[in-house]
Amino acid sequence: MPKTVDHAERRARITAALVRVVARTGLHTVTLRAVAAEAGVSLRLVQYYFETKANLVHATLRALEEQSQRRWADRLAGLPSPVTARAFTEAFCAEALPTDEASRAFHLIWTSYAVLAMTDPELAARPFVAGPNHLEAQLSDALAAARAAGELPRTADPAIEAARLLALSHGLGTSVLVGQRPPEAALAVLRHHLTELFGQRAAGGSGGATA
Amino acid sequence: MPKTVDHAERRARITAALVRVVARTGLHTVTLRAVAAEAGVSLRLVQYYFETKANLVHATLRALEEQSQRRWADRLAGLPSPVTARAFTEAFCAEALPTDEASRAFHLIWTSYAVLAMTDPELAARPFVAGPNHLEAQLSDALAAARAAGELPRTADPAIEAARLLALSHGLGTSVLVGQRPPEAALAVLRHHLTELFGQRAAGGSGGATA
DNA sequence: AGTTTTATGGTACGGCGGTACCATAAAGGT
DNA sequence: ACCTTTATGGTACCGCCGTACCATAAAACT
Incomplete structure (x- = not known):
């Protein structure tokens, strides 16, 4: 014909x-007209690819979910091949901090959606539960492996520590988003936590040691 | 005449x-009509007490600020007079968790406003910086005093620990708001953190010991 | 008692935003 | 060559929302 x-490409451009x-x-x-203008297409086109506004909003959320997973996967894939548990954990948690502008935009919109989902029953709260749960499980597994390898004290409970790490990271991330502290300060607190968690053995970073 | x-009472009823x-x-x-209906007054009255919608929104934020301070003050005032640093800190941080329905509503709306302030230059981001900063300073002082009294290891830095505690609490609070975990689970993680921070001396809770 | 000021109700207006409707160009199949 | 389907543009309609305007009851002060 x-x-x-x-279609997928058009929809991606619009979301x-x-x-x-x-x-x-x-x-x-966010209005259909504003999105259309931003995408450089006509209002009618946005309607064509997403019948309704609710559809567009939901589709964008799904796109964000995928982007989120890609974000973490890319970050972890960029680590040196034999990686210490501490370095892995730091990378994992640092991804939750809005450091660069792209990351800031991502976390801002994610938080916006999360707040929306708290009251809007139409918008599935699922992503905001399943997503974090998945991350937490991933981190918990990594910590369990680290403990088995002797990189983490045997007294540490991987599940609790994973929850604590991610809650801390998210809280720090919000404080950065809101302008309470610069990203570096948030990272410093995170590193302090990691040092306490893993003990004082070498941190494994190949860069200069921080004072 | x-x-x-x-006037103050009417405005309070409307906010x-x-x-x-x-x-x-x-x-x-939120619409002026919806607020009017909820308050049981006419649309015109809302206009009368707050000329414009922006005014109403800003006034409500100011009311929330006061409510926030009152919230923490009341919580801390309710503690037994000779209070351990650990119990004080737990009460302080637990106030950031949405446990009961009122607390949940408060944190939900506060977060909504915070997200709004991230992009809206009209809405002062100040409350979301000054507020947390004030809490952090308060907690930091309490921790410093606790350290001086020997209730906290001398190696702990009060400022860092205060930041870490509040970021953790806030992150846990968000996870509860979003439905990722029940309030009790968040509290358990918080208690775990406190135990690690203060060391293993008696927790000071006069109630039954949790299993 | 009258007047002025406060408090309140009702309503109309202009704008914007989501959705629906009507067209039409282009491209593939027959 | 023609027809059918896809992709796209333009636009109109309806509703809602913020704001402004017009009224009026009630109460203090003179």
Whole structure:
């Protein structure tokens, strides 16, 4: 049949435009017309690919979920091959901190959606439970392995420590988003926590030692 | 002159209505008409006491600030007079967790406003920086005193520990709000952290010991 | 008693946003 | 060549929301 354009690509372009609008002016300013303008397409096109606004919003959330998983996977894939548990954990948790501008935008929109999901029964709260749960389980497994390898004290409970690490990271991330402290300060607190958790053995970072 | 009604009381009644609307259906559903209906007054009255919607929103934020301070003050005032540093700290941090329904509503709306402030330059981000900073300073002072009294290891840095405690508490609070874990689980993680921080001396709780 | 001020109700207006409707160009199949 | 389907544009409609305007009851002060 006719023109047959790549639907997935169009939809991705539009949801990306929505993400940019949210990052710039907030979720409450998202309108079909604003998204269309940001994406450089007509209002009608946005309607064409996502019948309704609710659809668009949901689709964007799903896109964010995938982006989130890709984000963590990429970060962890970039680590040196024989990695210490401490370095792995630090990378894992640091990904929850809005350091660069892209990361900040991502966490801002994610938080916006999370707040929306707290009251809107239409919007599935599932991603905000399953997502963190998945991360927590992943981290818990890594910590269990580290403990088995003797990199973590035997007294530490992997599940509790994973929960504590991620809650701490998320709390620090929010404080950065809100402008309470710079990203470096948040990272310093996180490192302090890691040092306490793993004990004082060498931190494994190949860079200069921090004073 | 005439009827002379208590303006402060009327304004308080209306901002309280706004808070209830947010807690129930989210900040994005707040409309002057909805607030008026919730408060049981006419739309015109809301306009009369707060000329504009932006005014109402800002006034409600100020009311929330006061409510926040009162919340913490009341909680701490309710503690037994000779209180251990650990019990004080636990009460202080637990106040950041949405345990009962009122607390949940409060933290939900506070978070909603915080997210709004991340992009809206009209809405002062100040409360979300000054507020936490004040809490952090308060807690830091308490920890310093506890350290001086020998209740906290001399190696602990009060400022860092205060930041870490509040970030952790806030992160746990969010995970509860979002439905990732029940309040008791969040409290358990917090207690674990406190035990590690203060060491294994008696926890000071006069109630039954938890298994 | 009258007047002025406060407090309150009702309502209309203008704008914006989501959705629906009507067109039409382009491309593939027959 | 023609028809059918896809992709796209434009636009109109309806509803809701913030704001402004017009009224009026009630109460203090003179």
